[in-house]
Amino acid sequence: MNTISSWRLLPFAVLIIFTAPLVIVLSSLLGNYSDNWSHLYEFVLLDYVNSSLILVIGVAFLVFIIGTVTAWTVTNYNFIGKDIFEWALILPLSIPPYILAYTFTGLFDPYGDANNLIRYLFDLSSDFVFFPNVRSMYGAIIVFAFTLYPYVYLVSRSALINQSKSMKEASRLLGLNQVQVFYKLALPMIRPAVIAGVMLVIMETLSDFGAVDHFAIETFTTGIFRTWYGLYDLQTAMQLASLLLIIVGVFYLIEKNTRGGSIYTSNNSNFSPNLEDNLQGFKALIAFLICFIPIFIGFIIPIVELSFWAYEVNLGFFNDRFISNAMNTLSLSLGTGIICAGLALLINFSVRFKPNKLVEKLSSLLSLGYAVPGLILAVGMVQLMVYLDTFLFSSLDIVLTGSIFGLMIAYVIKTYALANSSIESGYQRISNSMDESSRLLGISGWRMLINVHSPLMKTALLTSVLLVMSDVVKELPATLILRPFNFETLAVSTYTYASEERMLQAAAPAIAIVIIGLIPIIFLSKMIRSSRPN
């Protein structure tokens, strides 16, 4: 008994430190409510809520459609390019929404490159505008949907691959056509995975600032920053952020509860390969387009436009400073990825091994960090670091504040949800009989984690590290406030230019973000390619 409680103490302590910044943000709800609330309530709050709601519903709907349909197409049919699409469909994950937003306006603004091209090609007058205004709710929905759908695609695909061939054959024999098999059988079966993916997308959409700010959409996040920067009222801004957190928390609990009833533990690791229909002619074209369009909008367009910009300015960006920024970015994201994955493993293990309500609750709370706008989280983090400094190093200068350590913790909190989703589903695939066998053979606790779970979850661990990395590379606002002196990342230099809207100069570091973001993505796609039964 004693050994059990001692090893459970560590994740518990870590959890407390890691949830503290969130608690600091939430504690603002207990403080004073300034007069600004009546102003917000009367004039703007409803707008914030409305547009956030429309945005989230639109994005959730689109990513659901894109993610599941593309996953279904590549797992069930054979057509030209299928082998490439299977992994290329996750490439848009390397494009942060704000960068897609920048390139969209660069292309589709009335005098953007795409409109100019159309006018030039068809010799139209200079006031002719072909593309609709992208700085709109629709534009924002498209931007989020086409950069974030890979989260849904990833989980849907791996869930669909695990569906047995015989079940599908049986339902075909019962008279369901292929489309019916998709929405009557396949979708309900992968529902938990899809909901988890859509939840991640919703959280990421709600916490985004860059893209909505660029499109001048008034969401909750822009409202939070307007209150902070414009009304100089951080307290109210934190209260708004807490409100956002609570809303997301409710979503999160709903999701947890809908999943609660269905535990998909299966110890059947050797599945039979899927039934793959060979598509020809028109049908093959449709399948091709279904997969190509998301990649085109979410990856090819921004890459082409960014390269065009970078070329227009100059390519002199690739110098020493770039290398050091790239190294900073890489090590920060790798470090965060490893910490996140390790923590998620530890916490999920402790929940599984010795279910504990408190750890379980705290770990759910930790996933909420994904929905907190980075800067707000950073404010909580600065506060925590200062407390820790006073507590640990009272007589000395500040040590933790403005250290890489604080920065990493902030990122861990921000991206823990990604690691957790992967580890959690990894654990769901390990049958309980593994644990029981191990314990009956006298191997328990730490040794079970190291000797049984870790090797069985190699893929899940790697996936979680990679997902976290690809997100940290993109994330910026937290870096701005928490970083040590002279510590620059690629996102910081992109942001620096972009905030002055010097998009041409921002292009080169933005491309670098995409390239570094591609490293984990390529690993992921390699795993995807090999994750099929031969």
Add this chain to the structure above:
Amino acid sequence: MKKIQLILLFAFFVNLVTADEVNVYTSRHYDSDDALYEEFTQETGIKVNIISGKGSALLQRLKAEGKNSPADIFFTVDAGNLWKVQKEGLFQSIQSEKVLTEIPENLRGPNNEWTAIAKRARVIFYNPENISDELLENFNYEDLADQKWNKRIVIRSSNNMYNQSLVASLIENIGEEATEIWAKKLVSNFARKPQGNDRSQIIAVANGEADLAIANSYYIGIMLSGSAGQEQLEAAKKVKMIFPNQDNRGAHINISGAGILKNAPNKDNANSFIEFLISNRVQKYMIDKSYEYSVLNDVAPSSEIAGFGTDFKEDQTSVRSFGELNPDAVKLMDRSGWK
């Protein structure tokens, strides 16, 4: 035991970082400034350490760090943030003789707790092909509310701090009530929902999408320099810029400014750094790259923007009031439906 070792280790680091250096928290981030910092290091041997970020976020970090903050200088492009830092009591008075004698008083904070380093005007752009010069003679910000500009004006969103400062200066000059009426009329004159940056407003005017654009003066310099691409250069060539309110209080200006923090560990270095920034040579170099206006009377603006006029009248409304009135300005814009 472990703890003691840690403390020793960190004490060692603390010793390391208290070498000859100056720590700057800045919300101003131009590549050209980086070159200046390097030059400062070469000249004085003082290393410049930088953390850049949003002004409000940096202020929050300063506040949290309290008396242990390593920051010596707070450098920002937003006067409102200077006022906030001052209000928190985080600045100390600048003692430098050079600052006190060479920087005009309206560009220094109360008790000399901060000083402007460069300034920019918020001005009107138009396309002379569409709008005759006469129509804009003796033009005032107040005239933007005139019915004749119905659906002809473009300006960026009210989230932007330069718009907030402009409205704050109007509140200070003509009162809150009159400003609110003005803002409501201005909103009805918008040619489109506020969007994009100052440059996209200028481009909209160049292309005839609207008649008047409100934007900061230096953007036209950047566009004319060609560093932002051929298209922006061509758009910029089509437009003219005027300074409003020349017959009365003058054009609205905002500043980049810096102050020395109360607990600055390297106070002397901070002083030399600020003196360095306001030296003639550095001023010239800086504004030539950033297309701002110098805080020194005898440093001429860059050739790209000098053509629009060098000797315009400035609104003397103190920067302090922008800060104080900023929340009121934001609320006023909310009430008048300025998105």
Add this chain to the structure above:
Amino acid sequence: MDNLILEIKELNHAYGESDLTIKDLNLNISIGEKVSILGPSGCGKSTLLRLIAGLEKPNSGEIIKKAEVMTNHKIFIPPEKRNVGLVVQEKALFPHLSVYENICFGIHRNKDKNKIVSDLLELLKIDSLKNKYPHEISGGEQQRVALARSLAPNPDLLLLDEPFSALDEELRKTLYKEVSEVCSEKNSSILLVTHDPYEAEVMTDKQLRMENGKLI
């Protein structure tokens, strides 16, 4: 009483709020004795094994092994400290470990592990599979590996839960004998639960029947 390996007193168990799966059950097994419990599926016999192994907690009652209390109203020894082996129908071999490593798993700190494993491999006639992985061998072979893995730490009580029902008849018959012999050799006791009277007959000295959570 000293020669008892297992002593169960007044054991009651229910899953959550549902009806009792085990009702006032008493059972004694002597050292080296081989006992089987016959019963239809759902009669609670698998649950009984899980209770003995420490994988479930009873509502009340006492489980004593070798005069040491495993479970009662205040003591609960976790499964990893009970030194019992459990083999179930679904073979829960570790898919990431080879046959050799699987068998070694519970005794990797034992100096003689190589000898123990090779003896078991020989005894169960699976030497040739030593370096293979679970997915590379047949169901019957997997079951033997699972058995070897359970026997390796030399448990004084081996719990068998219809371990052979998925196998074909011929294989089953061979394994009945082998397992029985191995246990006799090591003086381990066996508690087998099954619905197959023949299996019970061949493998064990004493057959009991169970119905609705009670031994009859």
